[in-house]
Amino acid sequence: MKGKRSLQRTLSLGLTAGVTVLWLLGVLASGMVAQHEMEEVFDSALQETAQRILPLAVTDILSRESDRVQKTAPAMADHDEYLTYLIRDASGTVLLQSHDVDLSVFNERPGNGFYNTATHRLYGTSAVSQTIFIDIAEPLMHRQEAALEAGIALLLPLLLLIPVSLLGVWWTVRFSLRRVVDFSESLEVRGAADLSPVPVDQLPQELEPMAVSINRLLERLRRVLDAERSFTANSAHELRTPLATALAKVQRLKADLSETPSLRKVAEIEASLQGLSRLSQKLLELAKAEGGGVLSETPYNLVPVLETVVSDCEREEPGRLILQRSDAPVNSLLNPDAFAILVRNLIDNALKHGEQGSPVKVALSADGKLAVTNRGTALGPDELAGLRKRFVRSHTQAPGSGIGLAIVDAIVEGAGLHLVLRSPAPEQQDGFQAELNVVVSR
Ligand SMILES: Nc1ncnc2c1ncn2[C@@H]1O[C@H](COP(=O)(O)OP(=O)(O)OP(=O)(O)O)[C@@H](O)[C@H]1O
Ligand SMILES: [Mg+2]
Structure with missing residues (x-):
């Protein structure tokens, strides 16, 4: 059989999964926009730097007295460079370079505008009627790092928000369904x-x-x-x-x-x-x-009621009834009149449908278990199942109309008790036993 699904569980999981997916899509979209904007800012900074350095470099180169002047720009202090540049003439001869430059990063000939190599983003421009060229390079790694950090900054709050939203959704669903659950529980009990x-x-x-x-x-x-x-x-x-x-x-x-x-x-x-x-x-x-009305307001001791009914029946068929009753009182909210009718019907049946002249055992234990057992031909399970219905009788010679067990069943139902019919009776090869616990408490 297909397992029943909890509405609360389905709603909580479904809503949280939906919200999480939407959030992730939102983060992805804002990450892409942020990366695009960052690229623009980085490119603009690269271009600006190149255009700032080039005039200074040109002045420096043109004011040189000899060709043997140092071609590497001196560093103010020891530091790592994010941006490295190379100033060359049209033939590619280096005129000036930044102190941390790695020549393998640059193409042999100066470039123009933005372009990429495998590891770097470069920008090239020229001055003095295209005789002096600058190429400035920025490691792509630097940009990727920035994009990664921005992505992590966007994702981190999600780690906290997903459990919080799960909790929120679960609580809201639970709160909304609380009355429905109360309702179904009240129906169940x-x-x-x-x-x-x-x-x-x-x-x-x-x-x-x-x-x-x-x-x-x-x-x-x-x-x-x-x-x-x-x-x-x-x-x-x-x-x-x-x-x-x-x-x-x-x-x-x-x-x-x-x-x-x-x-x-x-x-x-x-x-x-x-x-x-x-x-x-x-x-x-x-x-x-x-x-209805088979329950009383206050508990009654049912032992004396049982004794009265048994002695009544005893008069009709002397010597057949064996009573085993508890010495202690058996207190129950079951109405004594209803109990008397119930016992009377069970004993009647045992005397009437049991083997002629055989003993009938009526036992009431201290914990309220009542059992009426007789001898006689055993009934099949199919026959047993239908006996509580009105006007249903099994093959019997005894007079009757088939209502006795329906009365017992109505009392048992009304009091919320449970009647068990067995045939053959326990510890016997034949016979019939009706058993129930007559204790009803608040
Ligand atoms: N103690 C028993 N031993 C054997 N058969 C039983 C016993 N009690 C009930 N039965 C079977 O269950 C049938 C239904 O019982 P029920 O008490 O409802 O009706 P009844 O005794 O035949 O008639 P009524 O009780 O209306 O006089 C009986 O006809 C009988 O076949
Ligand atoms: Mg009967």
Whole structure:
């Protein structure tokens, strides 16, 4: 799968890389302009110097009394020369030269105007009707050094500016995305049952429509779910009284009847009515569990609740239940009524769907782990996966409607707990186990 890219990382790196490239291009352009201007200044200085020296040299040469006069201009003090010059006549004979001159730098014949050799930039001009010529040379190295230093001076601030801009961009992006990150975190931590509106006002303008759409969707979902729940609850409630009345009448009729075939038929009607009555009771429980409110304000000790439910069930099937409970209290914010409904359904299932007459183990450990284990044919993983859905039943002879585990699941979801169904049960070859930790804390 392709890795998810962080928006913050992409923006920070992209913006910094872009700014850096633009900066480098800017430095390159200003470096080129600066070099061009420097060339002009250096050339002008070279020309100016040649034109200044030449008249002085001409005066000096013309006022010489003999040809044996020293041809090298004396140095005022010992120093390195950047500019060296050579004064020659038209045939190339040296008339005067600067004291540090290297003759190999100059062409054999005097030049005119600016020209370059491999190592030097030269300027040549003449005086006295083109009889005395001056060539002045400046090492190219000198100019390159100057260009290099100017380039470094332009680049150096970048070394500091790039990390600073990276930091600036990163901080700005992080600051701008902070509300988006808060928003996505708040969505992440809310449970699946939480259908309250998401906060809109703190989001950046661009993302506001998204949150508004989410809220519209949540509102619609809430209304649909509420309607469904209230319909289930109301129908179940309304059915209770007529069902109870019908059952009572059938039971009275059964007491009055003496013929066996009629008695059997009435008994069948009684069983169906009892089944309907159980179904309406379960539907009511499901509607309540799905309506939320499975958590209390203060923690309750759930051990006595478990004992009561177990002793209730024990009366129905004496001797089958084995209770292992912690001596210490197990305090939880899980509503005791919701816990009782949950345990009741799990034990009911174990007694009903487990092997006839086999023991059912109900264990609640001190840390809140509740496990209900029974024997019986093991279920396949595919069957196990669908059992929590409403009206889904596996192959079983026992009466029922397939709502028990849906009620348990709704309570577990509402409390933010985690129910695990296993078949075969751990440490057994067969059977079924439902396990969850019932401790809910603040
Ligand atoms: N302890 C168990 N052992 C074996 N199978 C189980 C056990 N608990 C549940 N099942 C399987 O899961 C199915 C769904 O259980 P659920 O409690 O939802 O419905 P039900 O018990 O059949 O009916 P209802 O609970 O509405 O009376 C059951 O029909 C049964 O096949
Ligand atoms: Mg059940």
